[in-house]
Amino acid sequence: MSLLAESLIYLLAAVAAVPLSRRLGLGSILGYLAAGVIIGPFGFAFVRDPDHILHFAELGVVFLLFIVGLELKPSRLWVMRRMVFGLGLAQVIVTALALGLVAWLFGFTLTTAVVVGFIFALSSTAFVLQMLAEKKQLATNHGRAAFSILLFQDLAVIPLIAVLPLLGANASFDEGVNFAQIGLMIATIGGLIIAGRYLLTPTLRIAARSGIPEIFTSTALLVVIGSALLMQTAGMSMVLGAFIAGMMLADSEYRHQLEADIAPFKGLLLGLFFIAVGMSVNLGLLIEIPGRIAVIVVLLMATKGLILFPLARLFGMCDRSAALKLAAVLAQGGEFAFVLLAIAATESVLPQTVIEELVLAVAISMLATPFLYAAAEMAGGKMRKPEKPEFDEPVNTEHEVLIVGFGRVGQIVGRLLNIVGSSFTALERDSSQVEFVRRYGATVHYGDASRLELLRAAGAEHAKIFVLAVSNIEESIRIAEAVHRNYPHLKIIARARNRRHAHKLMDLGIEHIFRETLLTSLAMSEQVLEALGQDPENAKHIVEAFHERDSQLLLEQHAIYDSEEKLIQSSKDTAVELESLLGRDKPIS
Helix, strand or coil: CCCHHHHHHHHHHHHHHHHHHHCCCCCCCHHHHHHHHHHHCCCCCCCCCCCHHHHHHHHHHHHHHHHHHHHCCCHHHHCCCCHHHHHHHHHHHHHHHHHHHHHHHHCCCCCHHHHHHHHHHHHHHHHHHHHHHHCCCCHHHHHHHHHHHHHHHHHHHHHHHHHHHHCCCCCCCCCCCCCCHHHHHHHHHHHHHHHHHHHHHHHHHHHHHCCHHHHHHHHHHHHHHHHHHHHHHCCCCCCHHHHHCCCCCCCCCCCCHHHHHHHHHHHHHHHHHHHHHHHHHCCHHHHHCHHHHHHHHHHHHHHHHHHHHHHHHHHCCCHHHHHHHHHHHCCCCCHHHHHHHEEEEHHHCHHHHHHHHHHHHHHHHHHHHHHHHHHHHHHHHHCCCCCCCCCCCCCCCCCCCCEECCHHHHHHHHHHHHHHCEEHHHEEEEEEHHHHHHCCCCCCECCCCCCCCHHHHHHCCCCCCCEEECHHHHHHHHHHHHHHCCCCCEEEEEECCCCCHHHHHHCCCCEEEEEHHHHHHHHHHHHHHHHCCCHHHHHHHHHHHHHHHHHHHHHHHHHCCCCCHHHHHHHHHHHHHHHHHHCCCCCCC
8 A cells, every 4th residue: 555545544533533532522632543443454455564664664663753852841740749749759659569469469579560550540631620720620629639649640751762662672670771771771861862952953953043934833843853863873772762852942942933833843743643543452352352452440449440540638638539530531541552552562661462461451441531531520529619729820931921023012012011920921033033032131932923723832721811922913913813813812902113003903803902103102292392492291292192092093094094185184184183172383294
């Protein structure tokens, strides 16, 4: 089968299965898995060899870990330290030991038992957060606790990814590890960290200065794939390099633009990865060994649930209903289990037959989670009003105010917000301006705010006020259209270069518009009138009257601003009106 025909099959399967899965409340991951099962060798066998596409689709996981690294700012972890490094650490360690013990009792070697324990200790970040968001329960006690645990699990994946290749086909903990390889790993990681600190940002700055969007995107891909290849060359997993590169750029002014550029590649390739995993799911095992698969699924979910419930109570979750829901929502295996099992298969850490059983068990546990959670909700009764947690809200790098355009106008707004202690996110498209402003200690991110991906990455859906301070009229209108269409809840306060710019903004329904030179011109005019001998009170009255009538005129001319002839006549009529009103000898023009 040709690559083009195979690609068509993947796209058709995803387009059919994923929306249906989302509509059924099962999430997009299960939709991709189902699509893979249907077209794979254990389904209708449209594609018979999933391995060749799986290796390419692993780039989706590489991009995913890069974005995870971008989002893991130290400040975010510090605010949530008690729940992340307390409850999260306890959940991973205790669950991994318990499941590892169960696996060892069932005949697994010590190495494979420990590996299986840690892989099964992880839950599905994408699946759980999506399900809680759809139920509007992310702000509840169990929603916040689930977020904290999942955040620690995302961190725990990194050492697991680094260690798996060291175990090898015949390795065990009794035989020790290869210290030379560990030394090479440490040296490679250290080199990548140094390069990330001193080379990545200057490289991105050069790309941004080119002013060509595709060059910046190409540079972003080069950074991710290059760091991944470096790790692979040193005998480690590619995703570890991508994660480190992302973490090195977490505080960079290019963070939001990088996330916006990488997100489409991540989404497509990650979906392809899950389709490839779905094609690898051996449904025949449900017929050959249904009892064994059922036992694995039950032991997985029961063990995790029975551990999570008392841990939640131990860490201050007084509401038994909330603790029960937390145990139910995190009882499944996660998407990183597929990633780690794929690495384990490549490195021959686990037998292929065991991997097939575990992949199938994880997929079934994810499928069972919505039903288990519904049962937990019924058992817990109605949700109580969530009490104020002892820990802070999950840190949102997205702030209430989003400033786009950090030139003369945007900087003044930002400085005043800093004075009153209001945080904001600032975006600027001009890379040289970004570099200049950051030299003075201001935090501003590089990016094109007309792109929906960047607005999403910058937290537009969580913001309340959108300050549009872009000077270029076409760019300003393009951004205003994107924000007004996709984030109608945002209050837009816009800068206008001139009357025509203001009228175009008014076409979009924007009410709060400030012409950039108007107030300065009025203040200057008042000083001129006083210098000509006008009484200060009279000068002030003239300027205020002009300002009021000019604002009315702006609204009146909105309907006719495309007709130059009508605009000229309207301006002349207003000048005569002001002359009569203020008793001037000459009309104001």
